[in-house]
Amino acid sequence: MTALLETRGVWQRFGGLVANSDVSISVGRGEIVGLIGPNGAGKSTLFNLIAGVRPPTQGTIWFDGHDITATPATERCRVGIARTFQVVKSFETMTVIDNVIVGALVRNTVMREARRKAFEVLEFTGLSARADVPASELIPSEKRRLEVARALATEPKLLLLDEVLTGLTPLEAQTGVELVRRVRETGVTVLMVEHVMEIVMPLVDRAIVLDLGKVLVEGKPTDIVRDPKVITAYLGDRHAVGA
Amino acid sequence: MHDVTHAVRRRRDLIIAAVLISVAACVPLFVKDVYVQNIMVLTLMYAALSQSWNILGGYCGQISLGHALYFGLGAYTTAILLTKFGVLPWFGMLAGGLISALIALALGYPTFRLGGHYFAIATIVIAEIAYLLFLNWDWAGAALGIDIPVREDSWLRFQFTRSKLPYFYFALAFAAVAWLVTWWLENSKWGYWWRAVKDNPEAAESLGVVVFKSKMGAGAISAFLTAIGGAFYAMFVSYIDPESVMSFQFSLLISLPAVVGGIGTLWGPVLGAAVLIPVTELTRSFIGGSGRGVDLIVYGGLIIIISLTRPDGLLGLFSRKRKKEAVR
Secondary structure, three states: OOOOEEEEEEEEEEOOEEEEEEEEEEEOOOOEEEEEOOOOOOHHHHHHHHHOOOOOOEEEEEEOOEEOOOOOHHHHHHHOEEEOOOOOOOOOOOEHHHHHHHHHOOOOOOHHHHHHHHHHHHHHHOOHHHOOOEHHHOOHHHHHHHHHHHHHOOOOOEEEEEOOOOOOOHHHHHHHHHHHHHHHHOOOEEEEEOOOHHHHOOOOOEEEEEEOOEEEEEEOHHHHOOOHHHHHHHHOHHHHOOO | OHHHHHHHHHHHHHHHHHHHHHHHHHHHHHOOOHHHHHHHHHHHHHHHHHHHHHHHHHHOOOOOOOOHHHHHHHHHHHHHHHHHHOOOHHHHHHHHHHHHHHHHHHHHHHHOOOOHHHHHHHHHHHHHHHHHHHHHOHHHOHHHOEEOOOOOOEOOOOEOOOOOHHHHHHHHHHHHHHHHHHHHHHOOHHHHHHHHHHHOHHHHHHOOOOHHHHHHHHHHHHHHHHHHHHHHHHHHHOEEOHHHHHOHHHHHHHHHHHHHHHOOOOOHHHHHHHHHHHHHHHHHHHHHHHOOOHHHHHHHHHHHHHHHHOOOOOOHHHHHHHHHHHHO
């Protein structure tokens, strides 16, 4: 079976700056894949290319057997790609359930069904008690969950998570990790950008490490954390000597 | 469970509206004073206009300060069709609405790409250009305007000299329709798309919301309804000129009730118009004659007080209580 998501030789240049160079990655169905790397490695750029914020300078992106390189962001969620934002972008004046209904409207044209779907997702993400509260009144960890809920309401095949676990307390992060596992159990593939290694490593099936815009290594998390190249990228040469 | 409470809330709004409309319909039975009836007609008209403005400005978050354009187009289309071609005002009203909606789409095409304040500025400029064009357009009466000849009272020609009551009932129906359209849109895909666009266009796009299309839809509906109000106003005062239907003050009069009452809410425009329009009219009649602009000072002062104490609009007075209930 073909991979669910594939980038083939993707480049992204911003003027003279090369943010992604010749990135080819693939994500299989049902996987949880971590996209990691030090600051400035090009994770967010690649993430945005997959989410359709802009087309890559060069290369193609394939999803579910189709070339989606030119598919705009609005269309990508209809194809089955949903995303969250690193800096949360809740609809602040709307209630929690109304936020999620916007997502649910992608696959439900009847309002009553969209509302029912949204409430289901709120129960799944543990936000149902907050359904009628304006999004502006949520605490930060709840807002992160709302981002995930909104994305899940579009009934995606692939969920793109942009640093959803960063900046949470250990307990909140643990709840988040469990949520991601449960998402995968429902058959949704997950690609997550994180730079806090200790949180993602136990969660992901496979990690792809980016450094300086290129794929440095990819593989099982247990191998990745021991890889000298990864240690060098994160901590500098000095620490790699002992490895 | 949850969707039941939602349905209950929607039905409650509908019942409140039905009660208010019924009560309003009975008021002329007791209030015979023509001056007061006049204020009631204007209040209902501005409630409806502001409700129309609220669709684009409140729900979709595209602050237009140029709605005088659509108001004026409705008035001019009706007056020109009637005086020059003998077309009944009912058709003129419809034509004015459609023309305004088309103009809104044509203008939206470039302006809806503008963000935030730039959009508001563009709407002011465009409405001002239209005002100047009409001021110099001889065929449309230029600065002299158009006098709609008064004949016998007739629903067909929508002219009444002996009583203001027909105007009152039309204005009431107009306000009811504008409210009902908003009520319906609020719980439609469009309503959700608009609020998402207002709060965060980027997040909206990631959830499949076609931002540009949403704005165009809101703009067309808003312009159509506003033009209906302009057409009504032309028949109500039976004389129009650019100053009296297309000047900047109408853009403000149309948007203020929604802003003061509660922007982007179902009841905000109604509440705002019920407070602002009587105050405008009463201060103008009783202290406006001094020529020192005291009425405008009172009006401005009121708006400042409301925006300082209730930044979310007068509707906040009611929802604070509701919030307490929710916490309990």
